[in-house]
Amino acid sequence: MCGIIGYIGARPAGALLFKGLKRLEYRGYDSAGVATLDGGKLEIRKDAGKISELDEKLHFESMAGSMGIAHTRWATHGGVTRENAHPHADCSGAIAIVHNGIIENFQELKAELAAKGHSFKSETDSEVIAHLIEDNYKGDLEKAAFEAAKRLRGSFAVLAVSAKEPGKIVCFKRESPLLVGLGNGEMFAASDATPIVEYTRRVVFLEDGEAAALTKDSAKFYSLDDWKPLEKKASTVEWSAEDAGKNGYSHFMLKEIFEQPQALKAVIAQDEKNLAAFAEELKKAKRVIAVACGTARHSAVIGKHMLDRVAGKDIEVLIASEFEYFADRVEPGTIVLAVSQSGETADVLDGLRRSKAKGARIMSIVNVKGSSIDRLSERSLYLNCGPEIAVASTKAFMAQCAVFYLLAHAMAGKLEKAEGDLRLLSGLVQQELDAANGKMKEIGEELAKKQNAYYLGRGVNYAIALEGALKLKEISYVHAEGMPAGELKHGTLALIEKGTPVFLLNPEDYTYYESLSNGIETRARGAKLFGLSNKENKAYDEWIRLPETIDALLYPFLSIVPLQLIAYYAAVARGNDPDKPRNLAKSVTVK
Missing domain, CATH: 3.40.50.10490 (Glucose-6-phosphate isomerase like protein; domain 1)
Known part of the structure; x- marks a missing residue:
């Protein structure tokens, strides 16, 4: 829900950000917009509607400058209108932000800022961030963003730019996903790797309470607690831009359905030591609760049957949004097993954080390495099925079920049988598709x-x-x-x-x-x-x-x-x- 991308470098920002927005469409949206900086001039173009139609009207690709930020909005606070679309600006039109998440205390902040003379143009919770930064701005965008972030309650991933400091993007996050892409003479920020993998595969995942300041030649990382510098390690995205293309199919969904034979084979390529350790932990646990949403929950229900019938292990399966009402009462040592394609599902993450605080152990089955759920987990098993772009999950569901099949047999000491079965199954699925x-x-x-x-x-x-x-x-x-x-x-x-x-x-x-x-x-x-x-x-x-x-x-x-x-x-x-x-x-x- 919502997608953000930022760029600073030498390429035409408007064209790059528009292309990035197209790659973020799969996250869901109802409006979109781009802000670019050309010297000291900030320009914002945005509206409600489909990105391709908006480009015909707003001509994102013609926007001047080699840095900027962009956003696809999913309406939560305020209707689907041009005014509510991102980016949002401050009163002076010098500062612009994009935001993914929900600011829980926006009403009190808005009232406070309005009393100081700030004028708001939208109904959104996000606009208060731009005005908070403006209210704290004294010539240093980083410090102003730091002070603004301290006032925010809720979830947020934010990119901010200022016409008074062209050449810098400030990013900060709590609970909403955000990563930084490291290029040569250019830097990126985004909700996920999809819009930037064409340009770089080197990424740094920001943790909750972390920030980054980007120039075209550097990425510096900070703690939101005190703005002290942090050392961060880069990860490598294992898939390419071609993997996220339609490759001749009329829709991503059809392509992903037909990729399922390969997805089954890819699941077999687990780290066997990690799989064995994962299986042993589940065997020893007195209580295992699988939490998931939608399609992932259906795979967990199938996994429950597999673990029971193959390994004699009983687990509970709960809808993640309902699990949160029990998470505070989970006993220490309980394994909470998260199942998620994206690794960023908010309801799952909320339950994991709350149960972990009570002593639960977190393990996961995810597709996206380095995702929030993966980083929160002691151990993860990976689907290895590559990017899934269609909203309706197909190959990830197949892969989730296959991981459970491997896991159940690993727990029963029959891993070799499971690997052979999945190879056979890959051929049978191909026969069905043909x-x-x-x-x-x-x-x-x-x-x-x-x-x-x-x-x-x-x-x-x-x-x-x-x-x-x-x-x-x-x-x-x-x-x-x-x-x-x-x-x-x-x-x-x-x-x-x-x-x-x-x-x-x-x-x-x-x-x-x-x-x-x-x-x-x-x-x-x-x-x-x-x-x-x-x-x-x-x-x-x-x-x-x-x-x-x-x-x-x-x-x-x-x-x-x-x-x-x-x-x-x-x-x-x-x-x-x-x-x-x-x-x-x-x-x-x-x-």
Whole structure:
């Protein structure tokens, strides 16, 4: 949610920042803007709308200067208007800021500043930062930013520039993600590496309560407690700008669906010593709580089944936004296992910080190395699946499930079996993608005309029912509900009528016959029953064939692929952009 980028160097800043904004679109936004400095002149162009359309009107690429800051806004305080878009300026028009996060005490700060004569142009919480810096400015932007930061409560990642000090960008953060990119004769700052990896792979992750002052030739780091210098180590981003491109696919989502065979192979390339130590820690722990949101939670539910059935280890799985109400009562020594693609999910981070303060041990499964969750963790396992740009997660979900599969078998002393299974699975998923595309397109186009759809499963297949329903509703906007098949008679059966699409997750495993009975019951009420199974049955109006496999715990991987494709084609048939569904963001960095 929201993305920021700053640049200082020799390149035309307007063009670079516009390109950076395009790469930040996946984070979700409703407005955007750019501020550049050319000598002592500050220029701001911003408005509500899509970035490509805004550029046609505002011509970001023509903005003068070789330094600047830019922002994609997700409205939280104030409507979607030009005035509320970032960057925000102070009264004099000399200072500009961009901000990601939420300033909790902005109302009292705004009242205080207004009483001093400051005039506000927006409804946002962010604008107070520019005026606070102005109020403290005495010829030194760094000191003014330091004094302003001390007054802020809440979460923030801020970039600030001043026309009175051209040649400097000041950055500071608490709880919202921010990194600095180190170039040769140029420096960058951004919410994540996506908009800057084309120019540099050397990055420094700022921790909470840290700041940086950037010139084209230097990056100096400070503590927000006392502005004393800090020594920071640079990390290397392991993927390239090409990895974050569409590479000939019409959408990122379709590309990422088709990257899943490679994602499964990449998961196998774990550091085996780290995996063994991770597995041993989980085995010894008296209590393990997995916390996650959305798709990541569905992978954790699948992981719960895998750990139980393979290693005999029971874990709890909680929605991160609900876990925070219990985090203060977690017993010391409990392992809290965070699952997150981005590693920046605000609800997850909040629960981790609170439980860690009570003595919990933090471990994680993440895709982004160096992310906030990764840095907070004692140990992390990595998805290794490269950047995922589409808002709706596909290959990261596949990789998360694969990590749990490896972990469960490592705990049981069967890692070699799991690695062989995943290699086999990679080939089976490729077979599905090669064979199922046309049929899934037809089903997706059929679903696009419906108002509701239901997904049913038992045991581990219930998690796939949840994930399949989420995929459909988040990108096609067709209402969909995933539920345990056994709960059907406890309310939802009342919604089934003639023609209602019902997807039954029914591989030939320990749940097969009971699930089949539930599916037949929906058909008796007029539902059109889609059966996802390796075994054909006359009860299905339409059979979506799953490949045969050697382990029933591999069926969730095979079941989700057709459901991802169906959701994708339903979205396209409705004229939606599956990469950027309305009202949603890839990285949910505010609560």
